Amino acid sequence: MRIACPHCGPRGVDEFSYLGDATLTRPASDAPEAAFADYVYFRDNPAGEHRELWQHASGCQSWLVVTRDTRTHAISQVEAARDVALARSKGAA
Amino acid sequence: MAQSHRLPSRGLVDRARTIGFRFDGRSYEGHAGDTLASALLANGVRLVGRSFKYHRPRGVIASGSEEPNALVELRTGARREPNTKATTVELFDGLDAQSQNRWPSLAFDLMSVNQLASPVFVAGFYYKTFMWPAKLWEKLYEPMIRRAAGLGRAAEAADPDDYEKFTAHCDLLVVGAGPAGLAAALAAGRAGARVILADEDFVLGGRLNADRRVIDGATSPDWAARAVAELESLPEVTVLRRTTVLAAYDGGVYAALERVSDHIAVPAAHQPRQRLWRIVATRAVLAAGSLERPIAFGNNDLPGVMLAGAARTYLNRYGVAPGKRAVVYASTSDAARTVLDLSAAGVEIAAVVDARGDAPALQEAAKAAKAPLILGGSIARATGWRGVSGCEIADASGRTLKMECDLVAVSGGWNPSMQLSTHLGGRPVWDDAKAAFLPGSCPPGMTVVGAAAGAFGLAQAIAAGAQAGVEAASDAGFAASAFDVPSVDPEPDVVYGRGPWRSPSTSAKAFVDLQNDVTVKDVELSAREGFVSVEHLKRYTTLGMATDQGKTANLLGLAIMADVTGRTIPQTGMTLSRPPFAPVAIGALGGAHRGKEFKPTRLPPSHFWAEEQGAVFTETGQWMRAAYFPRSGEKDWFESTMREVETVRTKVGVYDASTLGKIDIQGPDAAALLDKVYINAFASLAVGKARYGLMLREDGMAMDDGTTTRLSDTHYYMTTTTANAAAVMRHLEYAKQWLWPELDVAFASVTDQWAQYAIAGPRSREVVAALVDEGFDVSNEALPYMGATELTVCGGTRARLFRLSFSGELAYELAVPARYGDAMIRAIIKAGQPFGICPYGAEALSVMRIEKGHAAGPELNGTTAAADLGMGRMASKKKDFIGRAMAGRDGLADxxxxxxxxxxxxxxxxxxxxxxxxxxxxxxxxxxxxxxxxxxxxxxxxxxxxxxxxxxxxxxxxxxxxxxxxxxxxxxxxxxxxxxxxxxxxxxxxxxx
CATH class of the missing domain: 2.40.30.110 (Aminomethyltransferase beta-barrel domains)
Structure with a gap:
């Protein structure tokens, strides 16, 4: 598998490390414990398109949001996680 | 007797070059261009091994990497390699091979009594025979079975050879250099595209070298050689011989194994034995051809039984007659070429058996060879002791004809080699007319052409290959012009091998999987016992589970199962092939990463000095750390360690703490970020002060600890544990880029930039005072516990001095740029001598931290929360931090x-x-x-x-x-x-x- 890092171009998957679901948002600090429990422990396991966090760990250190089809491993989009996070916090504000 | 079966002319072997080799201790001669199999056949050696389970005599049945039978141990000593296929081993001077699975000798094998006990060894015998008493399993049954069965012997010494890995990028990867592959590579290469052409053989051309075909008026081997020469002249084309494409992966990534030095006795200096390629290809053309399948009949494993296409390969490519008198048994028109080529080479055709009676080409060939033709008949069984000496043919009316022969050439049709097309989950589709599984959906970017796609004709293969090459080149932006498809000699209408799959049963064993000794009866038994699914058949009988992955066996087994259960082949199913296409040595997968090079070794700046002191080292992750510094008279690590601890507790010692992870943190929001990752406050830390910090995972468990020093309002210096340095860096970046992207802060790993020495013990202040330059005050008032300052030492060397203690003594950590690390440790020892200083290692450090009750790796083990470590009260109540919410769970407060x-x-x-x-x-x-x-x-x-x-x-x-x-x-x-x-x-x- 290859991932097109927005900063470094397409690179082999062994340069990247995987974290998991990028659709989760860390609850606000005053959120109830249950919200944090959901955030820490509960994951969907979709068959199909999935947004997930990867890091270009053996490269530029960027965290990335990779949109990948879990059935075919086809990657349709790679974004810098920081850009996604900033857009999200703007949207929330 | 020398090369008794070598034909006077024919073939691509270099008759001017004679090569001596040994097999089972006897010397033989062959020619350059031979394989071990062709050279053995040239010398009339038919018996080359004993089978896996029954120890039956076995010979050469195929001519390529699909060979299930002719497996030998190659080379000797540390380079001994079991289960190499004689059909792919290139002959080299001094080659030394041994047959396998025989005792005491190949010709006389005592273990062949296994055959007499064969009712015991039927499919599933493991599960039935040796169940009781269970305690005998380990001591008696298993060792006995292992000695009797099994394949060759592995080398008993470490592999002396080197392996390496390459990565390559191309517009088009062509897998297979037969007619379709050559055409694809030529079409794309001429347009200027970057092409990699890989073929497992050492002579390119595939069946062009095995058959006597005519292309544009040239013989097919000449046409192939010219095509290869042109490809090698194109600057953007890479031709890889002896290279098997093993697997297709996501994103157009392919793995291939190049056998760089397997065709010579010993790799040349600085050359690897094998090279593992990772090929990133925008497009791929799979032109791997097809593999012939046999028809099962009694004793079809006797040496002298050979696939009809392989018989042609030995004749035409190697100039070897695989027999003197042949019976050809086939359900295809393709075997007609075998009849004609054998006959032309002077091999007598004893009979031609047209299994279905519907192959006109076969019948014409029989007529041309003046051979008796048996329509709709079958071979009931081959006869002979250590090789075929005759066969019994049942004709359509059921009459048995006995025929003398020393070669039975058999063909049940051809299976397209589309394994790579299924590696990403594509399912093959059964084509009833062609009696073959054809590629279904392929990996993105892959096109299958030629025989691999079921297009068995030569003209068809060249045209389809050229078309795929043009498309790939155009795709990559090259102007590819139309490819002039050459004219070829006339091709008769193809009759495909649509059964029968086995001859009517006789008492003789009829083998389906020759490598694992699976017979027709085993398949029938599997069906009777309810293992009718193809997946069950495979596991119950071990069909297709040998190192050849059933390349000649799978379809036959499947077809017989379909037959027995009254279903069609597609109803019965198909097992998918998985990577790798052919066995790979672990050494090749490891590449250079073995022994000391398995992972990087990191040396702290004092390493060479420590070596001079006679330090004993221990590995911590990638780091080499001094464990202790033995002195003469000390008898073990314990004595040295105790002396080091005593010295630190009563005088002064020095320890290289450079292996700790060190992270430089800068930015207006550095303090805010640290407050998010540590449970305690860092925004409130004064400049010039250090603080111990604990960080948690979001689930509330302790992740790592260390000290962080504030060097200025916007500049912190963090240390982590040696083992977790990379994980902490990743965690910080995650917090900054994903959780709190608005924070303005940046990190740099400076682990390798600073040498950092702990100087500990009641006399440490005096040592430090002797090192710092004039004007810097290291008194308790100027630099109290947990204080930090930047200063210079040893006459102007920039340094950081921290008043930190892991040992529990008065202690300092002195950091200098890493390039001064070696000089610094020597200076510290020199300055410390008047005070009785000694270096101490990781063992003494560990003793002292346990004496002080400091948590370390064994305590921060991923299951302990801050409260478990006695640090619950350290957690700030005034801020949010990673792990705060989950650390507050009732369960963790229990x-x-x-x-x-x-x-x-x-x-x-x-x-x-x-x-x-x-x-x-x-x-x-x-x-x-x-x-x-x-x-x-x-x-x-x-x-x-x-x-x-x-x-x-x-x-x-x-x-x-x-x-x-x-x-x-x-x-x-x-x-x-x-x-x-x-x-x-x-x-x-x-x-x-």
Whole structure:
């Protein structure tokens, strides 16, 4: 598998490390414990398109949001996680 | 007798070059261009091995990597390699091969009595025969089966050869250099595209070299050689011989194995034995051709039974007659070429059996060869002792004809080699007319052409290959012009091998899978016992599970199962092939990463100095750390370590702490970020001060700890544990980029930039004072405990000095740029000499941290929360931080949760062991009564007895209680007293001195 890092171009998957679901948002600090429990422990396991966090760990250190089809491993989009996070916090504000 | 079966002319072998080789200790001769199989056949050697289970005599059945039979041990000593295929081993001078699975000799094998006991060895015999009594399994049955069965012997010494890995990028990868592959590579290469053409053979051309075809008026081998020459002249084309494409992966990534040096006795200097390629290809053309399948008949494993196409390969490519008198048994028109080529080479055709009676080409060939033709007949069985000496043919009316022959050439049709097209889950589709599985959906970017796609004709293959090459080149932006498809000699209408799959049953064994000794009867038995699914058939009989992955066997087994159960082949199913296409040596997958190069070795700046001191080293992750510094007269690590601890506790010692992770943190929001990752506050830390910090995972468990120093308002310097440095860096970046992207802060790993020495002990201040340049004050007032300052040492060398202590003594950490690290340690030792300084290693450090009750790796083990470590109160209530919410869970506040405490043995001479579990006195040691465990132990010279740290349930109420440290695996149980985890200077007076 290859991932097109927005900063470094397409690179082999062994340069990247995987974290998991990028659709989760860390609850606000005053959120109830249950919200944090959901955030820490509960994951969907979709068959199909999935947004997930990867890091270009053996490269530029960027965290990335990779949109990948879990059935075919086809990657349709790679974004810098920081850009996604900033857009999200703007949207929330 | 020399090369009795070598034909006077024909073939691509270089008759001017004779090569000597040995097989089972006997010397033979072959020619350059031979394989071991062709050279053995040229010498009339038909018996080359014994079979896996029944030890039946076996010979060469195929001519390529699909060979299930002719497996030999190649080379000797450390380079001995079992199960190499004689059909792919290139002959080289001095080649030494041994047959396998025979004792005492190949011709006379005592183990062949297994055949007489064959009812015992039927499919599933493991599950049936050796069930009872169970205790005999390990001692008797298994060793016995292993000796009797099994393949060759592995080398007993370490592999002396090197392996390497390459990565390559191309517009088009062409897999297979037969007619379709050559055409594809030519079409794309001429347009200027970057092409990699890989073929497992050492002569390119595939069946063009095995058949006598005519292309544009040239012989097919000449046409192939010209095509290869042109490809090699194109600057953007890479031609890889002896290279098997093993697997297709996501994103157009392919793995291929190049056998760089397997065709010579020993790799040349600085050359690898094999090279693993990772090829990133925008497009791929799979032109791997097809593999012939046999028809099962009695004794179809006797040496002298050969695939009809392979017989042609030996004739036409190697100039070897695989027999003198042949019977050809086929259900295809393709075998007509075998009849004609054998006959033309002077091999007598004893009979031609047209299994279905519907192959006109075969019948015409029989007529041309003046051979008896048997329509709709079958071979009931081959006869002979160590090789075919005849066969019994049943004609359509059921009459049996006995025929003398020494070669039975058999063809049940051709299976397209589309394995690579299924590696990403594509399912092959059965084509009834062609009696073959054809590629279904392919990996993105892959096109299958030629015989691999079921287009068996030569003209068809060249046209389809060229078309795919043009498309790939255009795709990559090259102007590819139309490819002039050459004219070829006339091709008769193809009759495909649509059965029968086996001849009517006889008492003789008819083999389906030759490598694993699976017979037609085994398949029938599998069906009778209900294992009718193809997946069950495979596992019950081991069909297709040998190293050849059933390349000649799978379809036959499947077809017979379909037959027996009255279903069609597609109803019966198909097992998918998985990577790798052919067996790969682990050495090739490891590449250069073996032995010391398995992972990088990191050396702290004092390493070479420590070597000079005779230090004994220990590995911590990638780092080499000095464990202790033995002095003459000390008999073991324990004595040296105790002396080092005593020296630090009474005088002064120095330790290289450079392996700690070090992270430079800068930016207006540096303080805010640190407050998010540590449980305690760092925004409030004064400039010039250090603070111990604990960070949690979001689930509330401790992740790492260390000290962080504030160098300025916007500049911090963090240390992490040696093992977790990379994980902490990743965690910080995650927090900054994903959780709090608005924070303006940046990190740099500076682990390798700073050499950092801990100078510890009551005399340490005097040593440090001797090192710092004039004008810098290191008094307790100027630099109190947890203070930090930037200064210069040794006459102008920039340094950072921290008043930190892990040992519990008055101590400093002195950091200088790494390039001064070696000079610095020498300067420290010199400055410390008047005060009795000694270097100390990781062992002494560990003893001292256990004496002080400091948590380290064994305590921060991923299952302990801050409260478990006695640091619950450190957590700030005024801010949010990673892990805060989950750390507040009721479960983690439960007093029944084991908490960090210290232990000392009631019998002060007893030794404590980490890993012991704790149970109350009088309680039975069981999981239900498990009250905790011991994590770290050391002999404490300061206390004069063993001490331990660990986690104990309800620890607060149990101080002073005697519990049992249960250790059934080592020294048994001992009584320990629960005490404070701090065994030395609990008030901390020394470190503040």
């Amino acid at each position: 007093p029944a949760r084991p908490r960090l405490v210290g232990f000392r043995p009631v019998d002060r001479s007893a030794r404590l062991r980490s890993g012991s579990h704790l149970v109350a006195r009088g309680a039975e040691p069981s999981a239900a009564n498990d009250a905790g465990y011991v994590t770290s132990t050391a002999y404490s010279p300061s206390n004069g007895h063993w001490i331990g740290l660990g986690f104990l349930a309800r620890a607060e109420e149990r101080m002073g209680e005697i519990v049992i440290a249960h250790d059934p695996l080592r020294d048994g149980d001992i009584e320990v007293e629960v005490v404070s985890p701090v065994f030395v200077d609990p008030e901390g007076a020394r470190l503040r001195a």
